[in-house]
Amino acid sequence: MIKEGGQQYSEEYTKINPKQEVPALEIDGHLILQSLAIIEYLDETRPGGVRLLPADPVKRAQVRMISEIINSGIQPYQNANVLKRLGDEKKTEWLQFYLSKGMRAIEAALKETSGKYCVGDEVSMADLCLIPQVYSGKHISINRFVFNL
Amino acid sequence: MPIIEYLNETRPGGVDLLPGDPMRRARARMIAEIINSGIQPYHNLNVVNKITEEMGKTKRDEWLKFYVCKGLKSIEQILAETNSDGKYCIGNNISLADLCLVPQVNSAKRFKVKIADYPLIDSISTHLDQIDEFKQARPENQIDYIKK
Numbered sequence: 001m002i003k004e005g006g007q008q009y010s011e012e013y014t015k016i017n018p019k020q021e022v023p024a025l026e027i028d029g030h031l032i033l034q035s036l037a038i039i040e041y042l043d044e045t046r047p048g049g050v051r052l053l054p055a056d057p058v059k060r061a062q063v064r065m066i067s068e069i070i071n072s073g074i075q076p077y078q079n080a081n082v083l084k085r086l087g088d089e090k091k092t093e094w095l096q097f098y099l100s101k102g103m104r105a106i107e108a109a110l111k112e113t114s115g116k117y118c119v120g121d122e123v124s125m126a127d128l129c130l131i132p133q134v135y136s137g138k139h140i141s142i143n144r145f146v147f148n149l
Numbered sequence: 150m151p152i153i154e155y156l157n158e159t160r161p162g163g164v165d166l167l168p169g170d171p172m173r174r175a176r177a178r179m180i181a182e183i184i185n186s187g188i189q190p191y192h193n194l195n196v197v198n199k200i201t202e203e204m205g206k207t208k209r210d211e212w213l214k215f216y217v218c219k220g221l222k223s224i225e226q227i228l229a230e231t232n233s234d235g236k237y238c239i240g241n242n243i244s245l246a247d248l249c250l251v252p253q254v255n256s257a258k259r260f261k262v263k264i265a266d267y268p269l270i271d272s273i274s275t276h277l278d279q280i281d282e283f284k285q286a287r288p289e290n291q292i293d294y295i296k297k
C-alpha cells in the first residue's frame with residue numbers, strides 16, 4: 001500500500017483491479033474483489049477451520065451488520081485516496097467525525113450481540129473486521145473511546 | 150446488505166437473491182459491495198453536505214463524479230464476465246447485485262453521469278426498470294415520497 005508509492009497503482013495490478021484497490025483474490029479460476037465477498041466465499045468453499053458465519057440466521061445477520069458498519073460505514077472514509085483528496089488540514093476532523101460515528105454504532109451493536117467475541121462466544125467475520133478497524137483508529141489517534149467489550 | 154441476506158435466508162419461496170453456486174454468489178456480493186461500500190458511502194447526503202461545506206460546489210461535483218465513475222467502471226468490467234444477455238448482472242436471474250444496481254444508476258443520473266458510457270450497466274438497468282417489482286420500488290411510488 002505504501003511501497004513504491006502504492007503498488008496497487010501499478011499497471012500490472014490495474015489490469016487485475018481497475019479500481020486500484022486491495023484486496024483482490026484470484027481463486028478457482030476467477031477473480032473476487034471486496035473483502036466481505038472474499039471472506040464469505042472462503043468460508044463457504046473452504047470448510048474445516050473456524051466457521052466465520054454462524055449457522056443461526058439471526059446471529060449471521062448480526063455478524064454481517066457489524067462487519068458492514070466497518071466495511072461500508074467507516075473504512076470508505078479513511079482510505080488513503082479519500083484522505084489525499086481532503087488534504088492535511090481537513091483530514092483530522094473528518095476522521096474524528098466518521099470514526100467516532102462508526103465506533104459508537106459498533107459499541108451499541110456489541111451491547112446486544114457480544115459474548116466473548118463480537119457475536120456470542122465464537123470468532124466470526126465481525127471480529128476479523130473489528131481488529132484492523134481498532135488498529136486504524138489507534139493509528140490515527142482516536143483514543144476517546146474506551147472499549148469495555 | 151445484512152437485511153437483504155437475512156430476508157433471503159429466512160423468507161424463502163420468492164426469488165432467491167443469492168445464486169446457488171458459490172462463485173456466482175461471490176460475484177453477486179462483489180458487485181453489490183462495490184456499490185454498497187465503494188460508491189454509496191461517497192454520495193450519501195451527510196457526506197455530500199460535508200464536502201459542499203468544506204470545499205464548495207465545484208469540488209463536490211468533482212468528488213461525486215470521481216467516486217461514482219470509478220465504481221461504475223469497475224462494475225462494467227465485471228459485468229462483461231457475469232452477464233448473459235444484458236438483462237441481469239449475474240446470468241439469467243435477478244440477484245442481490247441487481248437490487249443494488251438500479252438505485253445506484255438512478256443516483257448516478259442525478260449526478261449527471263452519462264450511463265451510456267457504461268453499455269452493460271445501461272442495458273441491464275433499463276431491462277430491470279421494466280420489471281413490476283422494480284417499478285413498485287421506485288422512490289416516486291412510495292407513499293412518503295416528497296415531490297420536489
